[in-house]
Amino acid sequence: xxxxxxxxxxxxxxxxxxxxxxxxxxxxxxxxxxxxxxxxxxxxxxxxxxxxxxxxxxxxxxxxxxxxxxxxxxxxxxxxxxxxxxxxxxxxxxxxxxxxxxxxxxxxxxxxxxxxxxxxxxxxxxxxxxxxxxxxxxxxxxxxxxxxxxxxxxxx
Numbered sequence: 001x002x003x004x005x006x007x008x009x010x011x012x013x014x015x016x017x018x019x020x021x022x023x024x025x026x027x028x029x030x031x032x033x034x035x036x037x038x039x040x041x042x043x044x045x046x047x048x049x050x051x052x053x054x055x056x057x058x059x060x061x062x063x064x065x066x067x068x069x070x071x072x073x074x075x076x077x078x079x080x081x082x083x084x085x086x087x088x089x090x091x092x093x094x095x096x097x098x099x100x101x102x103x104x105x106x107x108x109x110x111x112x113x114x115x116x117x118x119x120x121x122x123x124x125x126x127x128x129x130x131x132x133x134x135x136x137x138x139x140x141x142x143x144x145x146x147x148x149x150x151x152x153x154x155x156x
Contacts, residue, residue, distance in 0.1 A: 051098060
């Protein structure tokens, strides 16, 4: 075996290791957001919140048809030490949203409903119950009570 073949083999191994390092980015640490920092039209929030209340607003579906599964929607008031917001829980999420529970909302987004902000977690996010948090929910700062007006900005 010539020295050039050995040298080529070492360089080739280093190239594949470098390629493997480039392909798979590491997981990012979640940046936890406080409720008062939420703004209309934003996405990708990770929050730790307590459930203040939960009310089922829609429950429909037929048991006869397996293809049409049941749809459940609940409006839950969730919050932390900075304020509260209405969280729209869907289907399996409804079961986790029991008053007093502490949940982590991962990749949550802000939906606008009748001019006010609602927090939601779609199929790209996760709702997970965690151990009880130490904070007291600040209930007198409900961000869902603030009404926003859609303004069209014309750039000249």
